[in-house]
Amino acid sequence: MADIAIRAVRKSYGKNPTLHGIDLAFASGEFVVILGPSGCGKSTLLRMIAGLEEITSGEIAINGKVVNRLEPRERGCAMVFQNYALYPHMTVAGNIGYALKVAGVPKAERLRRIEETAKIVGLSDYLDRKPAALSGGQRQRVAMARAIIREPNVFLFDEPLSNLDAKLRVTMRAEIRKLHQRLSATSIFVTHDQVEAMTLADKLVVMNKGVVEQVGQPLDIYHRPASIFVASFIGSPAMNLFDAAVDVDNACLTFGGTKMVIDRALAVRLGARHITVGIRPEQCVVAPEGVSIKVDFIEELGSGRVIHSELNGHPFAATVDEHTRARPGDRVTLELPLAHLHLFDQETGRRIEIDLAPRAARNSASQQTLQAV
Amino acid sequence: MIQRTPFANALTYCVMIFGFLLLIGPFIVIVSGASQTFQQVNAIPFSFMPQDRLLENMGAAWSRAHLGTAMLNSFVMASLVTVGKVALSALTAFAIVFFRTPLKGFFFWMVFITLMLPLEVRVVPTYAVAADLFQPVRLLISAVTGFEVSVDWNLLNSYAGLTLPLIATATGTFLYRQFYLTLPDELAEAARMDGSGAIRFFIDMLLPLSRTNMLALTTIMFVYGWNQYLWPLLMVTDPQYKTTMMSLVALLPSDNGTPDWNVTLAGSLIIMLPPLIVVAVLQRWFVRGLVATEK
Numbered sequence: 001m002a003d004i005a006i007r008a009v010r011k012s013y014g015k016n017p018t019l020h021g022i023d024l025a026f027a028s029g030e031f032v033v034i035l036g037p038s039g040c041g042k043s044t045l046l047r048m049i050a051g052l053e054e055i056t057s058g059e060i061a062i063n064g065k066v067v068n069r070l071e072p073r074e075r076g077c078a079m080v081f082q083n084y085a086l087y088p089h090m091t092v093a094g095n096i097g098y099a100l101k102v103a104g105v106p107k108a109e110r111l112r113r114i115e116e117t118a119k120i121v122g123l124s125d126y127l128d129r130k131p132a133a134l135s136g137g138q139r140q141r142v143a144m145a146r147a148i149i150r151e152p153n154v155f156l157f158d159e160p161l162s163n164l165d166a167k168l169r170v171t172m173r174a175e176i177r178k179l180h181q182r183l184s185a186t187s188i189f190v191t192h193d194q195v196e197a198m199t200l201a202d203k204l205v206v207m208n209k210g211v212v213e214q215v216g217q218p219l220d221i222y223h224r225p226a227s228i229f230v231a232s233f234i235g236s237p238a239m240n241l242f243d244a245a246v247d248v249d250n251a252c253l254t255f256g257g258t259k260m261v262i263d264r265a266l267a268v269r270l271g272a273r274h275i276t277v278g279i280r281p282e283q284c285v286v287a288p289e290g291v292s293i294k295v296d297f298i299e300e301l302g303s304g305r306v307i308h309s310e311l312n313g314h315p316f317a318a319t320v321d322e323h324t325r326a327r328p329g330d331r332v333t334l335e336l337p338l339a340h341l342h343l344f345d346q347e348t349g350r351r352i353e354i355d356l357a358p359r360a361a362r363n364s365a366s367q368q369t370l371q372a373v
Numbered sequence: 374m375i376q377r378t379p380f381a382n383a384l385t386y387c388v389m390i391f392g393f394l395l396l397i398g399p400f401i402v403i404v405s406g407a408s409q410t411f412q413q414v415n416a417i418p419f420s421f422m423p424q425d426r427l428l429e430n431m432g433a434a435w436s437r438a439h440l441g442t443a444m445l446n447s448f449v450m451a452s453l454v455t456v457g458k459v460a461l462s463a464l465t466a467f468a469i470v471f472f473r474t475p476l477k478g479f480f481f482w483m484v485f486i487t488l489m490l491p492l493e494v495r496v497v498p499t500y501a502v503a504a505d506l507f508q509p510v511r512l513l514i515s516a517v518t519g520f521e522v523s524v525d526w527n528l529l530n531s532y533a534g535l536t537l538p539l540i541a542t543a544t545g546t547f548l549y550r551q552f553y554l555t556l557p558d559e560l561a562e563a564a565r566m567d568g569s570g571a572i573r574f575f576i577d578m579l580l581p582l583s584r585t586n587m588l589a590l591t592t593i594m595f596v597y598g599w600n601q602y603l604w605p606l607l608m609v610t611d612p613q614y615k616t617t618m619m620s621l622v623a624l625l626p627s628d629n630g631t632p633d634w635n636v637t638l639a640g641s642l643i644i645m646l647p648p649l650i651v652v653a654v655l656q657r658w659f660v661r662g663l664v665a666t667e668k
Contacts, residue, residue, distance in 0.1 A: 051565075052562050073565070073566070073567070077566070079562075079566045081559045081562070081563060082559075083557060084559075085559035085560050086563075087560070087563070087564075087578060089578075089581045089582055098577075099566075099567035099568055102567055102568045102569045102573060146567070
């Protein structure tokens with residue numbers, strides 16, 4: 001159990017900066033997921049916590065102790081690597097127990113702890129095998145057992161599930177979550193898979209291009225993305241985004257060929273500026289009035305279907321339930337509820353914190369004037 | 374392979390047999406000649422049939438050229454050279470591959486360039502150093518202080534002299550480097566996370582993993598060490614330290630002596646045996662290590 005503080009941490013390789021000042025704090029026992037596209041610096045950050053990568057500036061503290069200058073073994077972290085990095089010439093038992101062997105734990109105790117750990121991950125029958133004779137999932141378990149046996153304060157996972165097939169990935173995800181509940185060590189999990197991120201995280205960190213875009217609980221981030229990047233990165237299919245203009249005089253938003261009347265006071269608060277309006281596909285509602293779109297093609301999901309179309313040149317997706325019948329070429333009318341619109345400042349890319357459908361107006365939200373131009 | 378017609382097959386066999394004879398021919402001459410009597414070996418035409426005098430001839434060769442000591446010396450020398458080369462190249466490559474040192478590329482290429490400088494090319498300076506180890510120090514002292522210091526220490530007539538100059542090896546370093554580069558970085562990182570230091574990582578991970586590589590190198594280097602001729606010839610004047618390659622000369626019939634080639638051939642056969650055995654025992658690993666697919 002340990003809390004982690006990351007303060008103004010930067011990393012550059014030669015002249016190329018990859019992390020531009022990261023500030024994060026993780027509470028003890030938290031399951032943190034760092035999510036971002038490849039090349040955003042998430043793995044670098046993880047490796048800096050582990051001690052495998054030097055910290056260019058700033059500091060990282062584990063349990064209140066600055067660890068910048070400590071060797072990996074002195075930091076109390078254990079790491080699970082993407083390609084498992086098992087020792088190919090050692091048996092499963094040898095792999096799991098290597099850290100103890102290095103630490104000079106007597107053989108009898110070592111064997112006892114290897115067996116205990118192997119039991120946790122369900123590898124008791126495979127202790128004499130070499131990694132080459134194991135399946136992907138079993139190798140993954142060995143890698144986890146190797147981390148568990150050290151009883152670390154911090155677990156670090158570097159995209160550990162990306163080499164597994166889809167089904168196994170779901171199983172292992174559940175196992176990692178269970179394991180965390182059982183050991184309750186602080187865990188940091190790096191991934192580019194938003195489903196993994198949403199399902200595992202207590203706290204989600206979204207990174208892009210070496211900066212932290214947003215930190216929060218997964219649902220918070222889903223409902224209130226702090227920037228255009230987060231809005232487009234989280235959620236599947238991705239949020240529909242449109243360039244929009246605020247017309248203060250007529251109190252309306254114009255985007256995607258539609259005009260949407262908003263509260264005059266809000267329009268004044270927004271001011272005449274260029275913004276980006278977003279709406280999630282799953283929050284578009286089929287309605288008698290609203291935006292009319294022409295269906296390009298349809299993705300069946302079983303529990304529903306995704307209608308793909310275009311709105312004023314922008315790709316547009318809407319998730320509808322399985323009862324909505326539509327064929328390519330049909331026209332469908334969708335309502336975009338004001339309450340679910342996300343507004344972003346185009347200059348900064350940050351969210352504009354405004355509730356377009358204040359509580360009083362919410363009842364009449366369905367009657368909001370919403371006309372195709 | 375590509376085509377399997379009777380004609381292609383026959384041609385393939387012809388080529389193979391030709392190559393085989395080319396390689397095995399001299400060996401057949403040695404074996405048959407070594408087992409013949411003095412008269413038989415000098416008969417014209419030469420008979421390729423082995424006879425029954427092999428052991429007698431070998432005995433004669435053994436005592437004439439003092440092969441006992443020579444074989445022992447050669448064996449010690451070849452073993453020391455092999456062990457030294459393998460150990461040194463494993464460590465050099467370790468330093469080059471796994472440490473982020475400035476100038477490491479420079480050092481690697483310097484080592485690599487010496488591939489083009491075999492011992493024969495640098496034999497004179499190497500001999501100068503081996504014959505007078507303190508020469509550079511003495512020069513330095515006299516240049517700085519003006520005093521002539523007389524320290525005499527050399528490697529002539531010693532195992533150290535026979536082996537040390539041969540131990541540096543670019544081939545081995547290169548072979549090891551290529552092997553280390555095939556290992557994923559995460560392996561070293563996982564070991565670091567498990568608390569293992571550099572030396573521990575070398576012993577626990579790299580040595581066991583490079584076993585095939587090591588045996589391949591052992592094979593090459595043992596044969597190389599055993600076959601050394603020029604260097605022992607320079608370093609050794611004391612018959613105590615003579616190696617087999619030098620005693621081959623003693624086996625040659627002298628200009629006006631009896632041309633007993635059967636004894637000479639029997640002697641060569643004895644001298645050939647140790648590297649043959651090493652290659653025969655290690656050849657499986659040899660091939661695997663050079664192909665280096667097993668990880």
